[in-house]
Amino acid sequence: MAEVKFSLNYSKPKPNAKKIIALWSAKGGVGKTSIAISLAYALSKEFNVGLFDADIDCPNIAEYLGINKKLMGSKKENRIYPIIKDGIRIVSMGNIYDDVVFWRGPMITQALKELLIHTEWGDVDFLVVDMPPGTSDVALTMMQEIRPDGVFLITTPSKMALKDLEKSKSFLKKFNIKLLGIVGNMCGDLFGNVEKALGCIPLSKEIAKRIEEGKPFNDLTDVFDMMVEKVKEV
Ligand SMILES: Nc1ncnc2c1ncn2[C@@H]1O[C@H](COP(=O)(O)OP(=O)(O)O)[C@@H](O)[C@H]1O
Ligand SMILES: [Mg+2]
Numbered sequence: 001m002a003e004v005k006f007s008l009n010y011s012k013p014k015p016n017a018k019k020i021i022a023l024w025s026a027k028g029g030v031g032k033t034s035i036a037i038s039l040a041y042a043l044s045k046e047f048n049v050g051l052f053d054a055d056i057d058c059p060n061i062a063e064y065l066g067i068n069k070k071l072m073g074s075k076k077e078n079r080i081y082p083i084i085k086d087g088i089r090i091v092s093m094g095n096i097y098d099d100v101v102f103w104r105g106p107m108i109t110q111a112l113k114e115l116l117i118h119t120e121w122g123d124v125d126f127l128v129v130d131m132p133p134g135t136s137d138v139a140l141t142m143m144q145e146i147r148p149d150g151v152f153l154i155t156t157p158s159k160m161a162l163k164d165l166e167k168s169k170s171f172l173k174k175f176n177i178k179l180l181g182i183v184g185n186m187c188g189d190l191f192g193n194v195e196k197a198l199g200c201i202p203l204s205k206e207i208a209k210r211i212e213e214g215k216p217f218n219d220l221t222d223v224f225d226m227m228v229e230k231v232k233e234v
Helices: 032-044 105-118 137-146 159-174 205-212 223-232
Strands: 019-024 049-053 072-074 079-081 083-085 088-091 126-130 150-155 179-187 199-202
Touching (some): 019 137, 032 049, 032 088, 032 179, 032 223, 079 105, 105 137, 150 159, 150 223, 159 179, 179 223, 199 223
Parallel strands (some): 049 088, 049 126, 150 179, 179 199
Antiparallel strands (some): 072 079, 083 088
């Protein structure tokens, strides 16, 4: 086994996970990563779960969860082995490179596919994918080629986030990807609420503290129960 280096060839079209569930928003900073982590923990009570950080150039999962191990792989077997924390199988670029990467689109999509497809996910029922913001390379590759079985769109109640939410919805429609629901985040007195959402996670000190400590907060709101029910229907 050795530290993972990219070989830029992948043999299979899809990752070996039963179902792929992505969390996405065209807008950044709305809570995708924090919610993806808590959803993975909520699902892991009943299922085998993988957590994939699709944010290639600015990965957060490793840092959020305080994992500073290096991702290992076998060149001979062409496999990458996820890091396991609390039973969840995790792959993030943050466990390959410590420093910033200077990559343009083609390199990013190659790395995305190589990590997703070459990882030995084992018998995971659900692979939770934490998407980067934006509608360019990663979003296009995910929706056109990897094609998740369902997507949760995350938004805050702020005007700009809601505007970008409409773009994200059109994007999913264009690629015929199933929308599992809209999840509101940072709701409450300050920003208001998100209408027509599955649920709305409050903006709260307690949640912020948990996230800072690298801990899930799925026990602090019932929104994750609703998300788990939606995932089970996939
Ligand atoms: N419900 C919440 N209450 C308080 N702080 C939150 C909440 N959700 C997210 N945050 C904070 O907002 C920031 C952005 O969250 P993050 O999950 O990284 O967003 P994204 O992945 O969409 O860029 C983080 O610093 C996180 O701690
Ligand atoms: Mg993020």
